[in-house]
Amino acid sequence: MSETSSTTDLRDHFEISALISGFFRVLDERKFEEGWAGAFFTDDVRTATPVGTAEGADAVRLTEEALGRFKATLHLSSDVIVRRAPGARTADVSWNAHMTHVHLDSTLRARGEGADPLFTVGGVWEAEFWLTGGGWRMSRTLVRPVWTTGEPPVLAAPVSAAGR
Structure with missing residues (x-):
């Protein structure tokens, strides 16, 4: 797409940026309640x-598993760039x-003292977003x-849901 968000698209840019921030917050707080990914x-x-790579429910499980490998995480996002053709979903x-x-x-004990x-x-991060009935979602x-x-x-x- 050649056009970037403009003043007429500020609402979409804000909604997408807020979705990214909310997603990172859920990852860091481990709020993986039933249906969280929706x-x-x-x-x-x-x-x-x-x-790894995955699709659908496997992608959600892989995300949860990856975060479970750590005691804590902190994800910070910046410089969100939204490219959307006028009227596109x-x-x-x-x-x-x-x-x-x-x-x-x-993990630290296994790696030895001073790890x-x-x-x-x-x-x-690169993503494709779709405008759904519930708002913007990452596809x-x-x-x-x-x-x-x-x-x-x-x-x-590396995990690949396609190879299962």
């Missing part, structure tokens, strides 16, 4: 992160993110790390 994702969402959105993860105590408790990522997300500090969690082989 406020942020379409039913057929596709996600791609360093932890979709928008291409990107934003910068600073994501700090505190390793579980068991860094933090794993930090600076990256860019596709891609997390692209730009830099990291500290040790990432020890992961099993």
